[in-house]
Amino acid sequence: MDRSELAIEIKNLYKIYGLKPKLALDRLQSRGTHADDTGHLVALNDINLSIEAGKICVIMGLSGSGKSTLLRCINRLIDPTGGEIYIQGCEITQANKKELRQIRLSKIGMVFQHFALLPHISVLDNVAFGLRVAGVPRKERRERAAQALQLVGLGGWGDKKPSSLSGGMRQRVGLARALVMDTPILLMDEPFSALDPLIREEMQQELLRLQSTLNKTIVFVTHDPNEAATLGNRIAILLKGQVVQYGTPLEIVMSPANEYVRDFIRGTDVFKVLSAGQIVDPTRTPVVLAEGAVTALPLSRPTVAGPVAVTDPAGRLLGVVEKPSVLGTSSADWSRMLSQDFIQVSPDQLIAPLLDELARNQRPLVVVREDNTLVGIVTGASVLKALAANSGSKGKLTEAVVQIATEPVVVAGQRVG
Amino acid sequence: MDFSDFAMSIATAIDNFTNYISLKFGPFFDVISAIIQGINDPLAAGLNFLPPWLVIAAAVVGGFFAGRLPLALLGGLGLVFILVMNLWSAAMLTLSLVLTAACISLAIGIPLGTLIAESKRVNAVAEPILDFMQTMPAFVLLVPAVFFFGVGVVPGVVATIFFAMPLPIRLTAHGLKMVEPEVIEAGEAFGANRMTILFFIKLPLAFKSIMAGVNQCIMMSLSMVIIASMIGAGGLGDEIIRSISRLQVGRGVEAGLVVVTLAILIDRFTRRISQKIDPTA
Numbered sequence: 001m002d003r004s005e006l007a008i009e010i011k012n013l014y015k016i017y018g019l020k021p022k023l024a025l026d027r028l029q030s031r032g033t034h035a036d037d038t039g040h041l042v043a044l045n046d047i048n049l050s051i052e053a054g055k056i057c058v059i060m061g062l063s064g065s066g067k068s069t070l071l072r073c074i075n076r077l078i079d080p081t082g083g084e085i086y087i088q089g090c091e092i093t094q095a096n097k098k099e100l101r102q103i104r105l106s107k108i109g110m111v112f113q114h115f116a117l118l119p120h121i122s123v124l125d126n127v128a129f130g131l132r133v134a135g136v137p138r139k140e141r142r143e144r145a146a147q148a149l150q151l152v153g154l155g156g157w158g159d160k161k162p163s164s165l166s167g168g169m170r171q172r173v174g175l176a177r178a179l180v181m182d183t184p185i186l187l188m189d190e191p192f193s194a195l196d197p198l199i200r201e202e203m204q205q206e207l208l209r210l211q212s213t214l215n216k217t218i219v220f221v222t223h224d225p226n227e228a229a230t231l232g233n234r235i236a237i238l239l240k241g242q243v244v245q246y247g248t249p250l251e252i253v254m255s256p257a258n259e260y261v262r263d264f265i266r267g268t269d270v271f272k273v274l275s276a277g278q279i280v281d282p283t284r285t286p287v288v289l290a291e292g293a294v295t296a297l298p299l300s301r302p303t304v305a306g307p308v309a310v311t312d313p314a315g316r317l318l319g320v321v322e323k324p325s326v327l328g329t330s331s332a333d334w335s336r337m338l339s340q341d342f343i344q345v346s347p348d349q350l351i352a353p354l355l356d357e358l359a360r361n362q363r364p365l366v367v368v369r370e371d372n373t374l375v376g377i378v379t380g381a382s383v384l385k386a387l388a389a390n391s392g393s394k395g396k397l398t399e400a401v402v403q404i405a406t407e408p409v410v411v412a413g414q415r416v417g
Numbered sequence: 418m419d420f421s422d423f424a425m426s427i428a429t430a431i432d433n434f435t436n437y438i439s440l441k442f443g444p445f446f447d448v449i450s451a452i453i454q455g456i457n458d459p460l461a462a463g464l465n466f467l468p469p470w471l472v473i474a475a476a477v478v479g480g481f482f483a484g485r486l487p488l489a490l491l492g493g494l495g496l497v498f499i500l501v502m503n504l505w506s507a508a509m510l511t512l513s514l515v516l517t518a519a520c521i522s523l524a525i526g527i528p529l530g531t532l533i534a535e536s537k538r539v540n541a542v543a544e545p546i547l548d549f550m551q552t553m554p555a556f557v558l559l560v561p562a563v564f565f566f567g568v569g570v571v572p573g574v575v576a577t578i579f580f581a582m583p584l585p586i587r588l589t590a591h592g593l594k595m596v597e598p599e600v601i602e603a604g605e606a607f608g609a610n611r612m613t614i615l616f617f618i619k620l621p622l623a624f625k626s627i628m629a630g631v632n633q634c635i636m637m638s639l640s641m642v643i644i645a646s647m648i649g650a651g652g653l654g655d656e657i658i659r660s661i662s663r664l665q666v667g668r669g670v671e672a673g674l675v676v677v678t679l680a681i682l683i684d685r686f687t688r689r690i691s692q693k694i695d696p697t698a
Binding site: 072075077101102104105108109110112113114116117118119120129130133134177181187 | 597599600602603604605606607608609610613617618621622624696697
């Protein structure tokens with residue numbers, strides 16, 4: 001990966017609490033002793049993370065795993081004991097007080113768990129706080145703050161005091177306060193965990209909506225695996241101050257690195273991470289329609305009774321043929337049977353909203369990239385296979401199968417009743 | 418073995434020390450005297466110069482603005498009670514002593530409390546001194562005050578300041594330390610420096626605690642000013658001491674009731690006013 005694409009790079013980061021943290025660090029590095037022996041607490045132990053620009057990186061872990069400490073090291077609210085952190089290539093761990101303030105003002109915004117708004121000034125002044133510190137003239141900062149409030153859906157609330165807002169609205173103010181600084185990086189410390197579940201999901205969607213236009217680099221701390229799966233482009237899982245796994249939500253859900261990660265993500269809604277492109281059915285090889293005859297006919301697989309996708313030689317989708325088994329190799333036959341009655345989805349579209357369609361088993365789900373090239377077809381079997389891989393236990397697998405299989409029966413039963 | 422010589426030598430050493438101090442730092446004490454008199458004398462003269470009906474009217478109007486009808490009634494009735502007890506001028510004298518002592522206590526105490534909250538080192542030094550000041554019996558404070566400032570208003574106010582200052586210092590420091598760390602972090606995260614965080618975030622958020630300190634400081638000043646009458650501070654305390662020495666129980670109780678009335682009025686007014694101007698409300 002090109003280094004310039006990295007927004008944040010963390011190298012061998014340590015944070016040790018105790019009487020002589022530097023000494024404990026030396027011992028930890030040279031002899032590999034547990035710092036517990038010296039009466040020190042190792043909050044962060046040799047953290048290495050690269051966070052790409054424009055992506056949401058979720059740091060997940062139980063309380064006490066060091067996730068908030070790690071986040072605070074990034075803008076040095078907490079000074080690390082050892083290691084380096086680069087913000088867009090510039091080493092923040094070496095910055096002096098003045099440089100540090102400048103980096104915080106121009107590069108890193110932050111959103112807090114309990115909002116951390118100032119109760120004695122208006123919502124607008126709260127949003128303008130960072131601009132005021134930066135010395136932006138009053139008129140300009142009020143205009144920019146009002147715009148930021150508009151952006152988070154709180155236009156017109158600027159004159160109110162924070163105490164007259166609900167929890168969700170307060171966190172929107174917290175978000176606006178960070179966004180108004182126009183920093184490329186946003187640190188979010190469990191921002192939605194103090195909100196009730198419905199508001200939390202609303203805020204998650206709001207964040208994704210904002211992110212789709214703003215393209216910030218977001219480091220997001222949470223202990224909720226579902227939240228991590230919903231928001232994260234990448235997830236880092238922390239255990240006792242160490243990163244035990246760093247990968248895409250799908251990687252983490254599908255192949256947890258160890259028992260801890262497996263336990264942690266148990267109960268994660270797998271459909272939050274399954275996107276269409278990741279679970280196309282490998283048995284549904286597409287048929288390529290060239291001059292004269294078709295190639296790559298699925299004739300060697302007589303079991304494939306369902307629809308197959310048909311592409312041109314460049315891999316672009318032409319259509320779908322419902323009953324391929326009755327056709328020969330004549331391309332004229334195939335062209336005649338081409339149907340456009342299918343659901344077209346993009347590879348990164350989540351599969352969850354399409355399950356209903358899949359269950360009815362009427363129109364095939366065809367995954368197509370933006371340039372109309374084919375990725376494959378999603379079938380019920382491929383979804384089940386993904387579920388099985390995730391659960392890793394037979395009990396869960398049958399559960400999932402039964403659920404899907406019995407669904408129509410239940411509906412029929414209701415009709416009878 | 419007789420230890421009386423030993424005790425005598427300690428007393429002599431302390432006497433010598435205080436003699437030295439009062440000689441060496443005479444001008445310093447003169448400055449303090451001048452400050453105290455400079456505040457108290459015009460204040461006392463002013464309060465006594467104003468006709469009682471004007472003061473009562475001011476209390477009613479002020480009470481109405483700060484706390485509507487209940488406070489207006491309380492202010493009016495309280496002051497009328499003092500007037501009919503025929504202790505008006507003594508009460509005004511006491512009020513001016515209290516305000517003088519409290520103003521000086523707060524002017525020193527609130528910045529000192531801020532310093533204690535901001536610096537661990539200052540905190541470590543100040544903590545035992547504050548303990549010492551707070552455990553010192555009120556009467557004992559009169560002794561050094563008399564020694565350095567003689568008898569009269571000035572030593573009374575000095576003793577009162579020593580008595581009343583620890584609480585606002587403690588409550589200011591406490592309020593600043595209790596400000597939520599996340600809010601301070603937010604200040605830091607958005608690039609604020611220490612002074613901005615102190616004046617723009619911490620002090621406003623510690624307002625309630627600081628105002629509790631102000632209230633307590635005034636109340637303690639009142640109790641000490643009465644005791645300070647023993648060294649000639651004057652005011653309502655004089656009435657009480659005189660009635661004790663003459664065994665006039667009735668007159669003593671009257672003066673006591675006026676002190677209580679004054680205390681209630683000051684307490685309620687400062688509370689309501691601090692609620693009224695609380696920026697965090």
